[in-house]
Amino acid sequence: MLKTDVCILGAGPGGATAALHLANKGISSLLVDKAVFPRDKVCGDALSGKVVNELRRISPDLPQLFSQEQEALPSWGIHFISPGGEKLSVPFKYNYQKAQDAPAGYISKRLHFDNFLIEQVKQRSEVRLLEGVEVAAFERLPEGGFALLGKDSQSLIQTKLLLVANGAQSAFSRHVANLQQEPEHYCAGLRAYYKGVEGLDGDNFIELHFFKDFLPGYFWIFPLPNGHANVGVGMLSSAVSKKKVNLKKEMLRMIESHPALQQRFRNAELLGGIKGYGLPLGSKKRRISGDNYMLLGDAGALIDPFTGEGVSNAMISGRWAAEQVFQCLQAQDFSTAFMQGYDKAVYNRLWKELKLSRQMQRLLNYPWLFDKVASKASKNTVLAETISCMFNDLDLRERLKQPSFYLKLLFN
Numbered sequence: 001m002l003k004t005d006v007c008i009l010g011a012g013p014g015g016a017t018a019a020l021h022l023a024n025k026g027i028s029s030l031l032v033d034k035a036v037f038p039r040d041k042v043c044g045d046a047l048s049g050k051v052v053n054e055l056r057r058i059s060p061d062l063p064q065l066f067s068q069e070q071e072a073l074p075s076w077g078i079h080f081i082s083p084g085g086e087k088l089s090v091p092f093k094y095n096y097q098k099a100q101d102a103p104a105g106y107i108s109k110r111l112h113f114d115n116f117l118i119e120q121v122k123q124r125s126e127v128r129l130l131e132g133v134e135v136a137a138f139e140r141l142p143e144g145g146f147a148l149l150g151k152d153s154q155s156l157i158q159t160k161l162l163l164v165a166n167g168a169q170s171a172f173s174r175h176v177a178n179l180q181q182e183p184e185h186y187c188a189g190l191r192a193y194y195k196g197v198e199g200l201d202g203d204n205f206i207e208l209h210f211f212k213d214f215l216p217g218y219f220w221i222f223p224l225p226n227g228h229a230n231v232g233v234g235m236l237s238s239a240v241s242k243k244k245v246n247l248k249k250e251m252l253r254m255i256e257s258h259p260a261l262q263q264r265f266r267n268a269e270l271l272g273g274i275k276g277y278g279l280p281l282g283s284k285k286r287r288i289s290g291d292n293y294m295l296l297g298d299a300g301a302l303i304d305p306f307t308g309e310g311v312s313n314a315m316i317s318g319r320w321a322a323e324q325v326f327q328c329l330q331a332q333d334f335s336t337a338f339m340q341g342y343d344k345a346v347y348n349r350l351w352k353e354l355k356l357s358r359q360m361q362r363l364l365n366y367p368w369l370f371d372k373v374a375s376k377a378s379k380n381t382v383l384a385e386t387i388s389c390m391f392n393d394l395d396l397r398e399r400l401k402q403p404s405f406y407l408k409l410l411f412n
Ligand SMILES: Cc1cc2nc3c(=O)[nH]c(=O)nc-3n(C[C@H](O)[C@H](O)[C@H](O)COP(=O)(O)OP(=O)(O)OC[C@H]3O[C@@H](n4cnc5c(N)ncnc54)[C@H](O)[C@@H]3O)c2cc1C
Pocket: 009, 010, 011, 012, 013, 014, 015, 032, 033, 034, 035, 041, 042, 043, 044, 045, 046, 047, 048, 133, 134, 135, 136, 165, 166, 167, 168, 188, 189, 190, 191, 232, 276, 277, 278, 279, 296, 297, 298, 299, 303, 308, 309, 310, 311, 312, 314
């Protein structure tokens, strides 16, 4: 049985980032994962500019180090395909120059990206990494803190502070922190790897297709190194049950028969199976800490409700959790009241954009408006530039909320 001040449960992007920031502050931690790395994680594998920023915050040389990875494909933008079939191409940076600019995003299998982070962790003497250790239950200790139990109910670890970063199916989040899985704020997702998909973008733009007969769900094709592609679908769980959608059947139906996909997949080969996993969305503010614990990443439901992006938000929460640990150890205060500093810091950074994405998610209820925006923007360079800048400029993105934005668009 191990005793520690700080234990991090889960070594995905949230947990690994917290461990690295703690190490930077000279604080030791125990990082526990049931998997042995490298390990797969069902995901779209798209890493936004926010991920690159978070890598830089861990260490200024990390973005450059990651860009040298064979398994990371630079991506320069997104193609949105509207319900009416309008293609709106939005570069992450307007007028980008591939030879000079650093890429704003990457696509890299999580098998590789998460292992890249774990390789950084392994270089830090402050972090003790335990792989292949599954935590099955939790008990509160009389003196404060938690005992982490194995499958045989044996106590494995005792810790004063627990950073819960064990993903979308976290038993701690559900049973100890009481975070309910609400279908209105939860998305179901499927992912498959293919080779031989035709018509992938030369600059590795990722593709988001909003097909009329699959709304409010979306279909994606994200190019990967070696001519492979990450292909998947996502749909709000409330819509899945209301419409009784069989996601796997729908995904294969679209690949086999949708006019926009059929030709492109005619020589494509499915590699491995089609795997599913949940996306706890951050479209609702929740309590993400309590006596002696904090919830990070998916365990705290922090995924962007419009884009499905969760890696960067997990890393951001990991960074703020490390800061809170520092404060707690200094003050020797691990109480619910003191922990609120963590909730405040995370939502201060993320709530504005999560709320906006919730509103954009609702745009999918108005497919005709989506078509109109896409159609106008594909012909109007100023509008296309504005939308492109919205990726980096939240104030600009706010305009999408204003009816005047759409009125001007419709009558210009
Ligand atoms: C289909 C799909 C597509 C997605 N596409 C994207 C995308 O393109 N871009 C993006 O940014 N995000 C995407 N996301 C979201 C993203 O995958 C998550 O937000 C991200 O993985 C959250 O990181 P995390 O560190 O919180 O948790 P995770 O990455 O889930 O890591 C949790 C870790 O905890 C470990 N663990 C779990 N239970 C235990 C236990 N009992 N004991 C010990 N260890 C345990 C696991 O082995 C794992 O290593 C997608 C999600 C899905 C499902």
